[in-house]
Amino acid sequence: GELCMEATKANVKEGEFAGVQLTFMGLNNQNLHNVLFRGFLKPWETYTGAKINWIDLAQADYNARLQQSIATGTVDFDIIEMGAPFEGDVCGKGLTSEMPDWVKDQIDMKDVVAYLQPPVGTWDGKQYRVTVDGDAHNFNYRTDVFADADLAKAWKDSGGGGEWGVPKTWQQVQAVTKFLKGKQFQGQDVYGYLDAPKAWGGFGFYFLGSRASAYAKHPDDKAWLFDADTMKPRINNPAWVRAIQDVIDALPSEPADQINADPNTTAFQQFLAGTGSMITWWGDVGSNVKTNDSSVVGDVTGFSILPGSDDVYNSKTGQWDKLASGPNHAPNCAYLGWGVYVMARVDSDEKKKKAAWSAAAHLGGKDLSLWCAAYPSGFQPYRNSHFNIPE
Template identity: 95%
Template sequence: LKDQDVYGYLDAPKPWGGFGFYFLGSRATAYAKHPDDKAWLFDADTMKPRVNNPAWVRAIQDVIDALPSEPADQINADPNTTAFQQFLAGTGSMVTWWGDVGSNVKTNDSSVVGDVTGFSILPGSDDVYNAKTGAWDKLASGPNYAPNCAYLGWGVYVMARVDADEKKKKAAWSAAAHLGGKDLSIWTAMYPSGFQPYRNSHFDIPEWVAAGYDEAFITSYLKSESDSYNHPNAAIEPRIPGIFQYY
């Protein structure tokens, strides 16, 4: 990085299908996910989208305001650019992404940040928008945190189309059990595969150390994942038909 510009936070403003919305969501959750309201994308009673409410507008404005302090062509950066071309190369000091970044900083040949990367849940906000009252609230407990549990659908599935054939059904479930089982699934979480830790057994730090990960690094990584999954105010993506049409 000698004689090269370095930056702070790396936004992903370029449209990237439905997935790009998640990265704006990570800017918005601390503003939009009130601890007294499980909904943050839609009004739960009317299904009216909340994407144009003051919380989301503030998140969008944050992105716009930060662009002058980011790389020159950041407006055309999609999430793959921010994670795998910029962050791994040391161009920026902070990126929000799925856990793939955590394994890639140690296993990707292009990474120069493997020894200097740490992890945490998403940043919090001093106030949070209350969609029910239309006001901004300052919580007595302090800043509002709301990890963005985005895209809860990457997995191993057995489809109903095999139900009519008992042999195919048995084979499909056997394959799913093998791929999602304790021993093989931790391997897919440790190495770049699109899977993050999702079983309790995946959070066994000695297993990761035995695979070659530094203990301090992997402790930070797994804690950020666990704290995000188990946070009482996590922003959960709704399982509803057509969600990507909304994004």
């Protein structure tokens, strides 16, 4: 934070916010998010004179706490770490402050990748979000498991389809997961895919979505969650039902009591510790396999886009289509990443409003973002400049 203060100093005088107190609500998941924000904002507090009070929430508690604040009209925070799926609940009710132009310039909005540009972060054409994260689910797998000669022989002897290797479709994921039940690898029980069925404050939905996307997102149709013309939900159509059934069918082949595993369990207690050979997650798994002290799979983890499907459901015709191009792939931009939003309750106090937006802009600053993208921070790359780094 201290090394990235130049952008703040260009817009704020030293001590300009003396006497201002702000309340920031966000996550403390995996000792990241608010835990990092505290450190990032400490030099900002020292320079500006403002003081920040913190509301820390577990991921499973976040949605309920936010919705309670909205429903009861008791918004008790000035800044919130929030994602695009909540913008209708919050921005749509006029609870957020519109981003000033100087903030857009300070954070270099034009550098943010295309899929996080407006309409993401906007409501009725007004910008509210300082993006600090870019989210997409990817497929993580054990390279050693899928290169093992003994498992390859057992796969062939069992009549498994094709050569033993990393699954490319969800149909293959299912077959491999069931095949590995009861098998041993390097003297330990080996498992296939790790589902996360336990409720996780609404965020677990994205993991089912990643199982469903290749079934439900037809390349000739922009929509997969709702019908774009009628807004009728599609989550009970045959594609989503198949994804749900896949989870039910795979659970008996997964670790004992997997039904009580949430995504934190699957990633940080299971996969990093060597349990399971396939998992869908945000980029945190990719960084943590190499950096987390609990990881034993740093040298044997591979990465890919989400598995595809041999067929895809066509919501317009009600039929399953096999594409001439081969399996259908539909990677899931799960959640669209975290952002920082300023609440409208600061708008009546210009000094407090500028302070809140300055804090948000510091967290979304271009220099600070590069550190977050490279470090296992809980935040993934979200700027074009993150992908264009001179070596």
